[in-house]
Amino acid sequence: MTILFLILAVLAIVGASAAMAFRSAVHAILALALAFVSLAILYLSLDAQFVGFTQIIVYVGAVAILAVFAIMMTRSDSAHHHTEVFSKSWLTGLVLAGGVFTVLAWAVLGDKTQHAAADAPAPVTTVTQIGEALMQRYAFPLEIMGLLLTAALIGAVVLAMPLLSNKSGAKSVTKGDAR
Amino acid sequence: MASMNTGIVEQADQIFVVLKGAVVSHLPTILQPLVSAIISVIAVVAVFAGLFALTTVFERKGLGRMQNRLGPNRVGPFGFFQPAADGIKSLTKEDLVPRAADKIVHFLAPVVLVAASFLGYAVLPVGRNMVVTNLDAGVLYFFAAGSMVELGVFMAGWSSHSKYSLLGAMRAVAQMISYEVPLVLASISVIMTAGSLSTVDIVAKQAQYTGTIAHWYVFTPWGFAGFILFMIAATAESNRCPFDLPEGESEIIAGYFIEYSGFKFALFFAGEYLGMLATSALAITLFLGGWSAPFSFLAWVPSWIWFFAKLLTLIFCFIWVRGTLPRLRMDQLMGLAWKFMLPMTILNLFVAAAWRFVPGGLPVRWFVCAAMLVIPFALLSRGLRSEKKLQTRTYRFAE
Amino acid sequence: MVGSGILKGLAETARNFVGSYASEERMTTVEYPEEKLPRIEASRNFPFLVFDGDDWHAGMRCVSCQICEKECPPKCIYIEKSTDKKPDAVGKLQNYPARFDIDISVCMSCQICVEVCPFDAIKMDNAFEYFATDRFGDLVLDKQKLSRSNEYYHQIHPTEAANVDAELAAARAKAAPKPAAPAAAAAAPAVAKPAAAPEVTASTANKPAANDPAKESNG
Structure with missing residues (x-):
């Protein structure tokens, strides 16, 4: 739990939530790219070079650019489309997200290797x-x-x-x- | 006597490494890694920014000579202080931001672009023991940093809220995505042969000698083809002539950075040149043996001199090509990428694999592999040519 | 095969690159402030008023007939007639312009003033190195700033000026009173002078014209 981790975690969370909150699709994608990059640096800080660089190449270099390209091709100015940030079925979404989070948390907490790995040096x-x-x-x-x-x-x-x-x-x- | 000579050679070769070591050794142990990193980064940024300035004046003079003109010759001796004048000009110019622009993204775009352009230099060995960081996945890192440039280009084009900049950004992004594929595929052949993604290891593999000739990958058929393909893709990646559609001065004026002025414009300019220098440096690392000498009897020349000599030669080639070729059309650009570059780079991968397994001596291998490349190339070029049937153009709405 | 054309092109530019260092003839650049090309005779910029002899005021050919003022499309010429009279180029007593201003910021260099002038008094200059520090006052040229000697005219438009001189000489000979022999003798040097003019021009070619407007606004 270093300062670097904290900064990166905050950046990733801020980026991801900004991607949901922004009205303009382009802003959302740029925020998402920020989240992707901070995740990649997070991987790098864990000595996972291959995953980190692949994260940048695939998600920033390809996925974000592809999305951006689709936006450029389809509509010129998304700022005029005033859609609600919260969709009408937000309750369903919340339940689904909660479900996914529970499953993930259960999997992480139930992992027996996790406690051992905290003490041993990372492979x-x-x-x-x-x-x-x-x-x-x-x-x-x-x-x-x-x-x-x-x-x-x-x-x-x-x-x-x-x-x-x-x-x-x-x-x-x-x-x-x-x- | 001989040992003294080698001592001098060694010193000249490692002079910068030794200097840095001397500076760092005076500091407390805790600070040492940090200061060492800072010194390396400052050195790389200063040298390549200086090289960018030098390249602009070389380019203008070289292009001038290719067109039987003089080129800039007013500022300083032979006009070599021209970049200083240009720098002062761009610093003192007004920074215009269009009213409709997305202010924050408009500001961030040049920052992202230049930062991403500089990131790649961290893994490029400019001399023996002279690399900022020796990453295990160095080449991967380089391409990851390069893919961030596209985001900067898009941010610039989109945030300016201008048709020209959006068109330029679309062209640039489409072109960079298309040419990243052959760029990476061309370098994979080297990675495959060297068995490493680390730039330092790749150079070390090439810095060996059989007789007097070095093991540069460019001396093999697949390496030569890969080098040519890599350089074509690198030209397109750095948006240079003949692939300068994203800028296209005659049609969309400056493309994605049309709405930038003053120092931000200079940053885009710098980003473009830094990208060119970085990909050239990677080409040197992958194919031209990095800092190593081509012949063993020239090994006494310091390694960093070799690196920068090769870099300047490649830059001259870029300028030469720019002075020669006209701009491609968009469909020609895409056709070249997907119909020619992609098949050839994939074929090159197979040839690089075959190079390892073809029995017989060096001449036999050379001949077989070269034939494996040249015959498909001839067939492919014939096929591409027969596809082109000239016909009278019909205009849908003009009639 | 694909690429052979590219190689040919590269060879061409390489030849230019090396050749530009080897031979000076290849370079077409004229390094302007230090080197200057001779002015092109057929080029034109702004009009000037021609005078004969040494005194710009006495020798001024303009008789202020104001045709040019009326014909000028952008109306950049302003003329005030004099009340008294002085002999013109042919020798007849005529009015002269008390004021003759051309606003060269309005002038469009159409040469219509030159075509309509019956007295060959206004001609087109081909000097292009004008500058002014005041964009209103300095760009309105008065008659002194506008006047150039006939020698200068010969210098910039030799053939045209020779024709004009021949015509004027004929007109002078016609206008001169027949019986008065001394008058004819007086006219003779006038005829002879323009013929000698090119030589004078040649010797003064390097000297700037006496009333160069660029020099004037310089001060």
Whole structure:
């Protein structure tokens, strides 16, 4: 429980709650990015380099940017859409969040290794070890994940395909409209 | 005599390391790691900021010469104090913020951009034992820091509330995402061969010699192809000509930082150049043997001189390319990334793997691997070319 | 193969880069304040008033007919006629401008004043290095600041000035009274003088014109 941890924890919580509270979608995403970065630094402070850097590359470099890109593509100014910060079904959401939190807390508190780990030095995990584990012991799950992602990619292409094939047909329609 | 010579060489090589050690050793033990880190960071920031200033004047003079012009030659001897004049100008200019701008994000954008640009330098070894921190996952760290730059670009473009800046930001983000894929894939071939993500280890692997020739990865077929692909992707990542669509002076004026003036504009400019220097330095680390000499008989030259000589050479190549090539169109840019760069980098991964397992002596390996790269390249380029059928352009609404 | 064109282009720029250090002829840059290109004869900037001889006031060709004032599209010329008369370039007694101002901040360099002038009194200058510290007063040029010698005219527009001189000489010969031989003799030097003018111009070419407006506003 160092000062660094406190700062990072506060930043992560503030970022995450700001992401919920901001009306503007872009602000929300930037706040979320702040939460992601502080989480990544938290991982780094726990000597988990690979996870920390991957967190930044995947969540800040890809997820946040993708969301931001979607916003730029769709609507120009989200500030004018005055939607309520609290949705109507907030009670349901609260119950669900409480449920998830309870399960997580139960899992963490029930973990027997946790008490032992507090005293023992943290295990040193190098990137080499992670790589070996992924390539040997968990090679099959990794391949499955790759397959899943490829399938998702192909699915996205298939979804976009009708738009592309209709292009020649659509051209005449727009031409007619223009006249 | 020989031992004395090696002593001098050793001293010249390690002069900065020794100097830092001397400064740090006078301090109490508790402060030592902190002060040592601070000194390293200050040195890196000062040297690369200075190099940025030098690069701007080199670029302007070099481009001028390529167009048979003189370039800046008024401030100081041969115009080399031009960056000082530019710096004073940008410091004294009014800082304009558009009324419609999102003030806080508008202010934070250049800060995020420059901070992210500087972060990458922490893992770049500029000489023997000269690296701010030797991270176990150094290359990963570099790309993580680089991916933060995109966020800064987006913040700048979006917060300015201007069409041009938004267009520029969209272009920049799309381009950077697309070219990050080949950039990372090209460097993975090196990581795979070196068996390490640490930049220091990668350089150490290349600083060995067979006969007189160093084990630089660029001397292998896959390394050479990887280096070229990496540099193309790096050019696109740092938004430089011919991939300078996000800035596109002739169409969207300055792209995402159009609404910035004065020192904030200079920060964007610095961020762009620092990004270019950082990716060049990573290319040197991954492919050109970092601080090592190409031939063993040149090993007496201090390692940091080698590093900066290579860096300046790569910068010259950037300038050279900028002076030569026109800007790509958006669809050409994306086509190059996904139809050419991606297949070639993936192929390069296979070739890098094959390099390890191809039997026979060095010439046989060389020939087989080069053929594995050149034949698909020729086929791919022929395929891409046959796709292009020139036809009369029809305008939907103009007729 | 993809990339061969890029290599060709790179070779070209490399040739330029090396060549620019090797040969001076490649460089097209003129380092302006130190080096200056000769002014282009066909270029024009603002009008000036031509005078013959050495005295700008006595030799002024303008007879203040005010045609240019009326024709000037942006109305930047202001002329006041004199009450008395003085001999003009041909020798006839004519009015002269008591005031002749051109506001060069309004002037659009259209050259219409020059085309309509029946007396070849107003011509276009091609000096471009003007500056002023006061943007109202300094940019309104009075007749003294506007006047340039015929030699200066020869210097900037040699062919045109020679034609003008020939016409004027013919007009003088016509206007001169026939029986009076001394008058013809007096006219002869006047004819001879413009012919000699280019030589004078050549010798004074490096000297700045006596009434350079740039010099005037400098002080």
